[in-house]
Amino acid sequence: MGTAGARTGATDAERRRLINVAHRLLGSPAEAEDAVQEAYARWYALPSGRRAEIGSPGAWLTTVTCRVCLDVLGSARARRERYVGAWLPDPLPARAERDGIGSDPADQLVLDESVTMAFLVVLESMTPAERVAFVLHDVFRYPFAEIAGILRRTPAACKQLAASGRRRVRDAGTRETPGVQAEVVRQVKAAWETKDIAALVDLLDPAAVMTADGGGRAGTVLRPVEGGTRIARYMVAIAEQAPGLELLERSVNGAPGLVARRDGVVVTVAAFGLAEGRVSRIWVVRNPEKLRPWVG
Numbered sequence: 001m002g003t004a005g006a007r008t009g010a011t012d013a014e015r016r017r018l019i020n021v022a023h024r025l026l027g028s029p030a031e032a033e034d035a036v037q038e039a040y041a042r043w044y045a046l047p048s049g050r051r052a053e054i055g056s057p058g059a060w061l062t063t064v065t066c067r068v069c070l071d072v073l074g075s076a077r078a079r080r081e082r083y084v085g086a087w088l089p090d091p092l093p094a095r096a097e098r099d100g101i102g103s104d105p106a107d108q109l110v111l112d113e114s115v116t117m118a119f120l121v122v123l124e125s126m127t128p129a130e131r132v133a134f135v136l137h138d139v140f141r142y143p144f145a146e147i148a149g150i151l152r153r154t155p156a157a158c159k160q161l162a163a164s165g166r167r168r169v170r171d172a173g174t175r176e177t178p179g180v181q182a183e184v185v186r187q188v189k190a191a192w193e194t195k196d197i198a199a200l201v202d203l204l205d206p207a208a209v210m211t212a213d214g215g216g217r218a219g220t221v222l223r224p225v226e227g228g229t230r231i232a233r234y235m236v237a238i239a240e241q242a243p244g245l246e247l248l249e250r251s252v253n254g255a256p257g258l259v260a261r262r263d264g265v266v267v268t269v270a271a272f273g274l275a276e277g278r279v280s281r282i283w284v285v286r287n288p289e290k291l292r293p294w295v296g
Helices: 003-013 015-026 029-045 048-053 057-082 117-124 128-139 144-151 155-171 178-193 197-203 228-241
Strands: 204-213 246-252 255-262 265-275 278-285
Touching: 015 029, 015 057, 015 117, 015 128, 029 057, 057 128, 057 144, 117 128, 117 155, 117 255, 117 265, 117 278, 128 144, 128 155, 144 155, 178 197, 178 228, 178 246, 178 255, 178 265, 178 278, 197 204, 197 228, 204 228, 246 265
Parallel strands: 204 278
Antiparallel strands: 246 255, 255 265, 265 278
16 A cells, blocks of 8 residues: 555544544534544545645544534534423444444444443533543543644643533532442333332432433423422323333443333433432433434
């Protein structure tokens, strides 16, 4: 392979890493793919001589991808204000359960603690600059000197931004072990299926919050439901109004969750956050646009 071919191969090899970075920044595999595609389009639009002058195509693509993500994050607030109801990051199934393996940007994502729904929701609370500094440094171990070039700020300022993001994650609480979460989710499933309000209340933190994302494409509450008792009653009411709904234990963004299926079609995906062994947060996604990777 010639030098040009080798350099092209090197840039193509960056795609998986770039999609993983962009997904943590944007919370959507589709938006992550668009950001990476834009970065590659800019790369190949450069004159060949200019590309040859760039010592690290990977670093160049990372910088451009992150700046594209910053632009997207900057406009996200206006887009979210137009969104019907609450907006949540896309729920992702385990790789073995995804539709069309190898044909979707989600198939290039590494599912770890940095893509759990709880983690992505905390990232949503950060400013765009905080998010970039924190994700690049704490998740992907980029040095602050390199992050400074991306954000056009000093390394010291980037260090402060990452520290601020780190505090937000710490203040949001710690994640339970997968074993503990799987057992609690299993108990929630059993109580939900038997419409046992008392059992659900015992499993829910009194200050629990349930947030649902229907995007105006599926019926759901438009505002968060607050309080363990109110959530339990709501869950049982939904079960009574939806006969034939099948609940399944599934991995959601790498953590134990639940999937509701009707006639073989996934209609709801629920992710859970735990605090001291009880459910403190439930994130419910019903927007069919966000459920495309799910096949059951």
